[in-house]
Amino acid sequence: MxxxxxxxxxxxxxxxxxxxxxxxxxxxxxxxxxxxxxxxxxxxxxxxxxxxxxxxxxxxxxxxxxxxxxxxxxxxxxxxxxxxxxxxxxxxxxxxxxxxxxxxxxxxxxxxxxxxxxxxxxxxxxxxxxxxxxxxxxxxxxxxxxxxxxxxxxxxxxxxxxxxxxxxxxxxxxxxxxxxxxxxxxxxxxxxxxxxxxxxxxxHNFKPALTKSKLSRITNIGEYILSNISEKISIDEISLHLRISPKKLQSGIRFLYGYSANEYLTRLRLEHSKELMHSTEMNISEICFAVGYQSKSYFSKIFLDTFGNTPSAYRKSYEDANLLYDISYRSLAEDSLTVKNVDEIINIAREFNPKFKITGSIIFHRNIFFQIIEGPKKEVLTLFKNICNDRRHKDIQVMWRGFKIKREFDEWAMATISDEGELEVVIQGNTKNLELSNVLGKLDRSAMESESLWRKVRNIIKLDANESAA
Ligand SMILES: Cc1cc2nc3c(=O)[nH]c(=O)nc-3n(C[C@H](O)[C@H](O)[C@H](O)COP(=O)(O)O)c2cc1C
CATH class of the missing domain: 2.60.120.280 (Regulatory protein AraC)
Structure with a gap:
């Protein structure tokens, strides 16, 4: 293209x-x-x-x-x-x-x-x-x-x-x-x-046996399983929760995913184990229990059968690849927070982030923070832990975390976008161009929304940087 x-x-x-x-x-x-x-x-x-x-x-x-x-x-x-x-x-x-x-x-x-x-x-x-x-x-x-x-x-x-x-x-x-x-x-x-x-x-005339609304209810099964993932979960419990008969649940899962309900459950446990490997420092035994397996050797065996690698080999392969890690979240500023405090936060970020090869962007708009931090996994996780313990904000909601190949904010220790006029730090863009109220007002904080938001943020910052260089 x-x-x-x-x-x-x-x-x-x-x-x-x-x-x-x-x-x-x-x-x-x-x-x-x-x-x-x-x-x-x-x-x-x-x-x-x-x-x-x-x-x-x-x-x-x-x-x-x-x-x-x-x-x-x-x-x-x-x-x-x-x-x-x-x-x-x-x-x-x-x-x-x-x-x-x-x-x-x-x-x-x-x-x-x-x-x-x-x-x-x-x-x-x-x-x-x-x-x-x-x-x-x-x-x-x-x-x-x-x-x-x-x-x-x-x-x-x-x-x-x-x-x-x-x-x-x-x-x-x-x-x-x-x-x-x-x-x-x-x-x-x-x-x-x-x-x-x-x-x-x-x-030629195939029609799914279930109505669209039942199928869409079945696509929510993942959330329910994930919130109970370390437990034994029976099909009867899931069907009770979704208010769909076990038989219809089985055939709906088969229709949507091509797996039996038990295979789907296994798949979700294994995918979650991968996510824990990506996003935490937990060791393989801890992860095995956290996703609902009692036996590490059984866990390793089905992981190998499914992905063609043992859990440890899988973890080693992407750690060796030195990929970038990225977390984006939104949070609410503490009631007593002043624009001066925001200045302090951004100055600290700009001073410390380069030492840890971290880059990113932060939006401050009507007492809401939106931040993306990207860099080596260990450093990003350490910083994020600090940020989570920081009393200057609350109600932290992670919108996306995971690996990626390229930095989005490669030249910025912490690019800042805000329309709070009293901030002293250098601002890279204006929130007016971002339709922020629209994004922030939505209850459905799906990761795609954040993806398109960050894309706009990056473009605005790049545009601004090019204009000031010209
Ligand atoms: C919304 C928000 C964003 C922050 N972003 C960063 C950042 O990008 N980099 C950073 O070093 N500290 C950031 N901090 C400050 C950290 O929470 C913490 O105070 C800082 O890393 C100093 O850590 P220390 O107190 O353990 O020395 C942020 C704090 C808040 C409330």
């Missing part, structure tokens, strides 16, 4: 490019679920036809796709005419090795599409059973004749695939339960596409 002047946000395994300029408005996001399996999500309206020339190497990846809204055109290089891929149509494209496939996304339409790209060679290098099974399922289902023929399959309009693609597009949550929703929906979408390819007719 060179030349689109978008705003690229990268996190571990995911990237999002937002475009709001003369090329178009919307975003394109990318998830790497595992090496060899990536998903591209388009939710965008282009001002000019976009021509994409997808190059295929010897590996012959599979391109699965589904248009939730809008359509596109496709052709192989040796063809003259384009073929139209309809809204709601299941499609799979595999080109000749070392050749390409051309896609055209027309201008001025609301284009919402999920592509899933599979590289069987990379997947095959994995030792995880589920990935190897995917490779053999694909080989079985497609049985490509001759190594070098291009292959195109335009299937039926398929409501089931559409349900999953819709979940992927609408899910804005980036916490672990949110990630599982996206990952589950991508994998279920893929499974349904392979199945539909194999049995067009039998899946």
């Amino acid at each position: 060179d030349g689109y002047d978008g705003d690229l946000i990268e996190n571990l395994g995911a990237a999002k490019m937002t475009i709001d300029n003369n090329h178009g408005v919307g975003y394109i996001s990318l998830y790497e679920l595992m090496p060899g399996l990536t998903a591209w999500i388009y939710n965008i309206n282009f001002n000019k036809d976009l021509v994409i020339d997808m190059r295929f190497m010897e590996d012959r990846p599979y391109y699965f796709g589904y248009n939730v809204s809008g359509y596109q055109l496709q052709k192989f290089p040796e063809e003259v005419d384009y073929k139209k891929i309809q809204q709601g149509q299941n499609f799979v494209i595999i080109s000749k090795p070392n050749s390409s496939s051309e896609f055209v996304i027309p201008k001025n339409i609301s284009y919402k599409c999920c592509y899933i790209i599979i590289n069987p060679k990379l997947l095959n290098e994995s030792k995880v059973a589920s990935k190897l099974k995917l490779v053999s399922d694909l080989a079985e289902s497609f049985k490509l004749k001759g190594d070098s023929d291009p292959y195109r399959y335009f299937g039926n309009i398929d409501a089931r695939i559409g349900t999953y693609a819709d979940i992927v597009l609408k899910n804005k949550r980036t916490d672990i339960t949110g990630r599982l929703i996206t990952e589950g929906a991508i994998l279920r979408m893929l499974g349904s596409q392979i199945e539909a390819h194999a049995h067009d007719s039998s899946t």
Whole structure:
């Protein structure tokens, strides 16, 4: 997407490019679920036809796709005419090795599409059973004749695939339960596409057995489990809590995530264990108990079966990678806090942060702090502990914590944005440009809101810095 002047946000395994300029408005996001399996999500309206020339190497990846809204055109290089891929149509494209496939996304339409790209060679290098099974399922289902023929399959309009693609597009949550929703929906979408390819007719009129409102209630199951994660949790308890019969709960979980309820529970425990490894200094035994396992060897075994690494090897691999850690939160200033105290806080931050390779940004607006701190994990956690114990503010709500590849505020020890006129510290931007009241007033403090907020913050600061340098 060179030349689109978008705003690229990268996190571990995911990237999002937002475009709001003369090329178009919307975003394109990318998830790497595992090496060899990536998903591209388009939710965008282009001002000019976009021509994409997808190059295929010897590996012959599979391109699965589904248009939730809008359509596109496709052709192989040796063809003259384009073929139209309809809204709601299941499609799979595999080109000749070392050749390409051309896609055209027309201008001025609301284009919402999920592509899933599979590289069987990379997947095959994995030792995880589920990935190897995917490779053999694909080989079985497609049985490509001759190594070098291009292959195109335009299937039926398929409501089931559409349900999953819709979940992927609408899910804005980036916490672990949110990630599982996206990952589950991508994998279920893929499974349904392979199945539909194999049995067009039998899946044609598939409808989920549960109503949309029940399905959406089931997507909340993650929060309930997480708040009791160190305990034994039975399916009966969950179904009582969600007011859904155990049978419907089982089939809803199967529909949404492709797992049985017990497998889903295990998956959530394991994802949470990863998060604890990322965000705390707890050792592996402590983490094992904290996520509800009594036996460390059992915990290590299922972690290995699921992710292809033992917990300690997993922890070592990302610690060796020296990734950046980032926490963003909001809090309320103590009633007695004066603008002078805010000046002091920011001066301390600007003095100490560079010593610990910490950068970030803080917003002070109507007695509310919004802060992002980024840097080496240990230093960020130590500082955050200090900040949490600081009596000058209260009601601290973490909006996002986790690893990322790049700093957002690389030149700022603590960039500050405020419209409190009496502050003496140097202000980098004005809150008027941020629609802060809008963001702060919302009760739903989802991480996506904070992501778009920080993106705006960073842009305002960069713009200001460029203007003052000019
Ligand atoms: C909203 C808020 C943000 C803060 N941000 C930082 C910061 O970025 N860096 C920093 O060193 N201290 C920051 N502090 C101050 C710390 O809480 C703490 O006072 C400081 O790190 C000095 O620690 P010490 O008292 O243990 O020496 C902040 C405090 C508040 C209330």
